[in-house]
Amino acid sequence: xxxxxxxxxxxxxxxxxxxxxxxxxxxxxxxxxxxxxxxxxxxxxxxxxxxxxxxxxxxxxxxxxxxxxxxxxxxxxxxxxxxxxxxxxxxxxxxxxxxxxxxxxxxxxxxxxxxxxxxxxxxxxxxxxx
Numbered sequence: 001x002x003x004x005x006x007x008x009x010x011x012x013x014x015x016x017x018x019x020x021x022x023x024x025x026x027x028x029x030x031x032x033x034x035x036x037x038x039x040x041x042x043x044x045x046x047x048x049x050x051x052x053x054x055x056x057x058x059x060x061x062x063x064x065x066x067x068x069x070x071x072x073x074x075x076x077x078x079x080x081x082x083x084x085x086x087x088x089x090x091x092x093x094x095x096x097x098x099x100x101x102x103x104x105x106x107x108x109x110x111x112x113x114x115x116x117x118x119x120x121x122x123x124x125x126x127x128x129x130x
Contacts, residue, residue: 031064039072045079046072053108062107062116074102 035058038050050071057063063071077099084091104112 031066033058033061033063034065035063036065036068036071039068042072042075043079045082046075049075049078053106057106057108060107060113060116067106070102070105074099074106074108077102 035054038047038054042050053075054063054071057067077095081091081095081099084094100109103109107113107116
């Protein structure tokens with residue numbers, strides 16, 4: 001199951017409304033933003049999806065080396081869905097049960113991105129963007 005409760009307000013709304021309740025926010029633990037190394041042996045479809053999402057996740061500064069296994073599972077799931085569709089099979093159930101939860105954990109869905117807090121800017125950390 002996904003996270004419960006109301007979606008957090010986007011940053012721009014919070015800035016406009018201020019903090020009338022004077023609530024404090026809990027500190028969060030952050031991993032160092034980095035692009036995980038792509039493992040060998042991924043199919044062409046999985047490699048294409050890896051290349052598609054990794055750059056954006058890194059630009060959002062929410063991708064870390066720790067996310068490698070989750071990312072591999074996600075791109076393999078996407079590749080499997082494409083393979084099922086290529087064989088003329090319905091991949092909807094597989095996607096909903098296996099791929100969509102992984103996409104949510106990687107903040108690849110709009111609702112899950114609303115739950116994110118903006119990471120601290122570190123202009124000196126541009127690893128992997130060359």
